[in-house]
Amino acid sequence: MADTLQTAPSFQDMILRLHAYWSAQGCLILQPYDMRVGAGTFHTATTLRSLGPESWNAAYVQPSRRPTDGRYGENPNRLQHYYQYQVIMKPSPADFQALYLGSLFAIGIDPLLHDIRFVEDDWESPTLGAWGLGWEVWCDGMEVSQFTYFQQMGGFDCKPVAGELTYGLERLAMYIQGVDSIYDLRFNDAGVRYGDVFLENERQMSKWNFEVADTDTLFRGFAAAEAECRAAIEAEVPIAAYEQAIEASHLFNLLQARGVISVQERASYMGRVRDLARGSCEAYMAKFKDDWAAKFPGWSA
C-alpha cells in the first residue's frame, strides 16, 4: 500500500474525515451513546430512530465492548473495546452506495487502485427483533464495512427502510495505514500510537472481564435492569426502558465472559434480553404511532 502509506490519515484524522464527509451529506454528527454496548447499532440513534416514518440521518462513533473478545492486549487483531463508525439514513437514499463509496475515497481508498466489492451478507439481530438485507463490503478481500437495508426493527416493518453503514474503524485504519497490529496504528500525526492510548486498557479490562468482575453483582445487576426496564415500559418512558435493556444485554455479555452461564441457560438469558429490547421498541412505537399516522397519511405501524 505504498500509495496510501504517505498520505494515510491517522486514526483520529480518519474519524474527522468521516465526520466531515457525512456532515456534508446532511447527517447529524452525534456523539457516542454513554452506555456500554456491543455495537453501534444499539445506539438509540439507530434502533429507536429507525422506527417510525420520520426522516432521520445521523453519523457517530460508538465505542463497542465485547468482553469475550478480550485478549489481554496480546492479540494484534482482537480487542474487547473498539470503535465502530455508524451511519444511519432514513429513508435509505437512492444513491446510498455511491455515498458510501465517496466516504471510502474521503479516507484515502482509491477505487481504481483497490478492489471494492459488495458481497452478500444479510444481517439479523434476534436480540433486537431486527433484520435486513445487504452486503459486507470488501476492499482487496478485507471486510471493511457492513451495509444493510433494515427491513424490521423490534419486530416492526421499517416504514420507510433505513440504510445502515457500520465501519470497523481499527481494521479499516490498519488497512489504510498498512500496519499489522492494532497497537501500531498512528492515533494522531504527532507520534502517539493506538497502543499508547489503549493497550493498558485492554490488559486491565480483559482481566476484569474474565477474572475479576463479581458475578453475584452482575447477576443482581441483570435482574435489576430487567425489573427497571419493565417498570419503565409500564410508565411509558420507552427510551429509559431501552437503556435498561442494553444494560441487561451488556451484563449478560460480562457473565458470558466470566463463564458462569451454561449452554442451557444461555438461550434463556438471550430470550430475556430479547423480550426487554423488543418490549422497549413496542412501547416506543405505541407512544408515537398515533402522531405519526396523523402526520404521514398512508403510514401505519
Add this chain to the structure above:
Amino acid sequence: MSADFLLELRSEEIPARMQAGARADLERLFRKELVAAGITPGAITVWSTPRRLALIARAMPLATQAVHEEVKGPRTSAPAQALEGFLRKTGLSAEQLTERDGVWFAVLEKPGRATAEVLAAAIPAIIRAFPWPKTQRWGAQSLSSESLRWVRPLSGIVALLGGEVVPIDVGGIVSGRETLGHRFMHQGVVTIDGADDYADKLRAAHVIVDHATREAIVRDGAQRAAADAGLVLVEDEGLVIENAGLTEWPVPLLGRFDPEFLAVPPEVIQLTARVNQKYFICRDQAGALANAFICTANIVASDGGAAIIAGNRKVLAARLSDARFFWDQDQKTPLAEQAKKLARITFHEKLGSLADKVARVADLAEALCAVIPGADPVQARLAADLCKADLVTEMVGEFPELQGLMGGYYARAEGLPDAVADAIRDHYKPVGQGDDVPTAPVSVAVALADKLDTLRGFFAIDEKPTGSKDPFALRRAALGVIRLITDNGLRLAVAEGDLLAFFADRLKVQQREAGVRHDLIDAVFALGGEDDLVRLLARVHALQAFVGTDDGKNLIAGYKRAANILKKETWEAQAHAYTPEPAEAALANALAEAGPKVDLALADEAFTQAMAALASLRAPIDAFFETVTVNDADGQKRASRLGLLDQFRAAVHKVADFSRIEG
C-alpha cells in the same frame, strides 16, 4: 414484421448464488406472459452480472393476432339469470347475441394488440411476481409496506422493442434507453440503441454482460496465472461461477503467502481460502499445496494489481494466522481431555449428551469388531471414545466442515496409532452418494457404530423421517450403513422392526442406481426375517439373473397361474387314491426332488444353485398346466391337484415371494 426486444433490470449487487436461478426465472416468466398474450417469441438469451439481469428476445411479432371467437351461451329456454350471467361474462347486450337451434351464441372480436403494449403490461407483472429467495424494500416509497420488492434496490430499466423504448413504470422506476457501465471504470450513462448494440456498448463501458464469458475469463485466467507461476490450479467450478457473479470485469490475480503457513493442514488452508476469501489455490508440480492464491478482482487496477494482491495477501495472512493459532492451541489439549467437554453438549434432549452418545458408540464399535475381520476391539473403542472430541476444538468451531478430519490430524499428532487416527478422521464417511466408503477395519467399526447408534436412537424415540422431513439426516445415515455393510461384505443383523423396514426402503433406493429391481428386493424382504443385507443382496442378485432367463420368465408365469387358481379355490388335503396323470406324477416327482435341493442350496447361501433347482420345475409345471385339468369333477382329483400346486408355490416361496415380482 418482427423486432428484437431488449430488457435490462439494473439493481444494486445481486448475490452471486442467486444469479443462475434469476436468469432461469426471468426467461420462464417472460415466456409465460407472452404465451398468455398470444405471442410466440423467437430465440431468448438471458444474461446476468452482479448489477443487472438482461434478456434479449429475437424475432418478436409486432402485434398479436386478432382473434374471432364464437362462445356458446345458455339455451334460449334457460331462466333469465343464466342469460344475464352470460351477458356479464361476455360484456355484450342481448341484441348482440345470435340464436341458433335454440341456443344463444356470442361472437367476440379481439383485435390484435401491439406487442409493445403487451410488454408494457407484462414486464411490471414479471417484476412484481419475481421469485427471489429473499426480497427487500427500500427508499422513500417504503413508507408503505406494499412498496416494490426486489432482491436489492432496483435502480433502472432498459426496455427496447426494435429500438423503441417500451414505456414501463414500476414502483416509480421508469424505463428508458440509458444504463450504467462499470461502477469504477466507466463514468456516466451508456445509451443503448437496441438488442444488437447492448453487449458491445456495455463491453466498451467495461461490463461483460454475458456471465458465461466472464466465467471463461475467470476459469482460463486462473489457469494461466497458475501456469505462469509454474503451478497447477486446483479447479473449482463453484468458485468460477461465484467469482463471475461478483464481478462485471473479472481479473484473476495470483499472490503468494508465507510458506510457513503450509505447516497448517492443507485442507484448512484450502477451506479458509475458498470459503472466507473465494480464492483459488494451487499445487506444485509434485501435487503438494503451494503457497499461492488466486483472487479475482473486478477492475484493471492502475498499478497492475500490486496493491490488490498486497491487500489480499494480508487478509489471507490474518486468516491463516488465526488457523495456525487454532492448530497450535488445539494440540495443547489431548483429545481425551477435549472429549470430556462433550458432556456439556446436548445431542438430543431424549438421547442425552454427546458424551452419552460417544459412550454408546464405543460399546457398539467394540462389539461390531466381532463381525469385522481384522478389527481390533481395543483400537475401535479408543477411536470411538475420541471420535467427536474435535467438535470442541477451536479449529472445528471455526470450520465445522472439518469435523473428523481435524480429529484425525490431532490424534496422529498425539502419537495415536494410524488405525485410530484414520478411524476418527473417516467415521462420518460415507457422507454422500459419491463419498468413499471406509475399508480399514477399525474405521469401518466406528463409522458403522456411529450411524447405527443414531438410527437406533432416533427410531427408539420415534423421530422417524416423514415425507420430505428428515431433520436428523437418518436417510443419509441408513444409506451409509448399507454401503459400509455391502461394500465390506459384513455379515450382521442390521436391525429389526420399523428400522429394518426403513433399511429395506433405503436399500431399494440405493440399489435402483445399480440397476437392481426394487420389486425383487421386496420379494425377498417379504419372506420376513432377513436382516443380513449381504445375504439379502446375494439372493436378490441371483433372483434378478434368474428372472431374466427363459426358465425364470416361464416359471413366474407358471407361478402366477398357480397362485391365481389357489387364490380362488379351497380344498381339503387328500391322499392319492387314483392313478395320477403322467404330467401330474412328473410334477410331484420334480417337486420331491427340487425341494431338498433348494433347501440345501439356501442353507449354503448358494442362491444361483437354488435358482437352478427351481428352474427344474419349469418343464413339469408347464406340462402340468398343458395336460392336466385342475378343476376335475372328481373332488379327490381336484383336491390332490390343488395340493400339488400349493406345494409348487411353497417351493418357489423358499427363494422369494414371487407374488411381489412385477410384470
